[in-house]
Amino acid sequence: xxxxxxxxxxxxxxxxxxxxxxxxxxxxxxxxxxxxxxxxxxxxxxxxxxxxxxxxxxxxxxxxxxxxxxxxxxxxxxxxxxxxxxxxxxxxxxxxxxxxxxxxxxxxxxxxxxxxxxxxxxxxxxxxxxxxxxxxxxxxxxxxx
Amino acid sequence: xxxxxxxxxxxxxxxxxxxxxxxxxxxxxxxxxxxxxxxxxxxxxxxxxxxxxxxxxxxxxxxxxxxxxxxxxxxxxxxxxxxxxxxxxx
Numbered sequence: 260x261x262x263x264x265x266x267x268x269x270x271x272x273x274x275x276x277x278x279x280x281x282x283x284x285x286x287x288x289x290x291x292x293x294x295x296x297x298x299x300x301x302x303x304x305x306x307x308x309x310x311x312x313x314x315x316x317x318x319x320x321x322x323x324x325x326x327x328x329x330x331x332x333x334x335x336x337x338x339x340x341x342x343x344x345x346x347x348x349x350x351x352x353x354x355x356x357x358x359x360x361x362x363x364x365x366x367x368x369x370x371x372x373x374x375x376x377x378x379x380x381x382x383x384x385x386x387x388x389x390x391x392x393x394x395x396x397x398x399x400x401x402x403x404x
Numbered sequence: 405x406x407x408x409x410x411x412x413x414x415x416x417x418x419x420x421x422x423x424x425x426x427x428x429x430x431x432x433x434x435x436x437x438x439x440x441x442x443x444x445x446x447x448x449x450x451x452x453x454x455x456x457x458x459x460x461x462x463x464x465x466x467x468x469x470x471x472x473x474x475x476x477x478x479x480x481x482x483x484x485x486x487x488x489x490x491x492x493x494x
Binding site: 285287303307311312313314315317318320321324333334337339348349350351352355356357358359360 | 412413414459461463466468470486488489490491492493494
């Protein structure tokens with residue numbers, strides 16, 4: 260298993276995580292259903308506004324899913340940041356993961372916070388409480404299909 | 405009376421893969437009981453100790469039911485109910 264993501268989307272997720280540090284940042288990358296193509300980044304507001312928790316606002320969530328439904332899309336990537344710990348799913352992340360087909364991306368900003376510098380960027384599948392890390396392949400652009 | 409209920413991917417194992425099912429009931433609570441008769445197991449995924457699960461969102465005509473009475477939210481013919489798992493974590 261591998262998450263293939265284009266450089267611009269990767270950079271935008273990292274920038275979002277750095278911007279929102281020390282709170283957790285969150286969002287998704289939508290793509291056509293069944294395509295596994297992470298095409299459309301949607302930054303979400305962390306309604307919890309917390310350094311240790313994230314939650315999409317319930318009305319934003321409804322609008323997001325309606326829009327994806329209308330576009331025949333699904334969440335290909337669900338990302339959030341950890342601001343004081345590593346880029347590994349927490350117990351809470353595992354317990355609340357409810358999109359078995361999604362790549363769960365974790366970005367850790369603990370090293371450099373809001374500043375320039377490398378981050379940990381890792382991807383996982385979380386299915387029925389089972390976490391499987393996968394390779395992240397950053398490409399210049401997604402191949403055309 | 406018929407109310408359309410949109411089912412999220414993770415709960416479609418209870419609806420034979422259907423994205424939407426129909427049910428009836430004058431309140432959300434009654435609707436969930438009605439759904440349970442045709443889709444056993446669904447209720448358990450929506451409720452915990454008789455209340456809506458914290459990380460399951462239910463909407464009636466685009467309103468979050470937590471703000472319109474929760475399980476007591478009134479329903480009528482033609483209403484649209486959407487169930488979405490919260491996207492949340494730590």
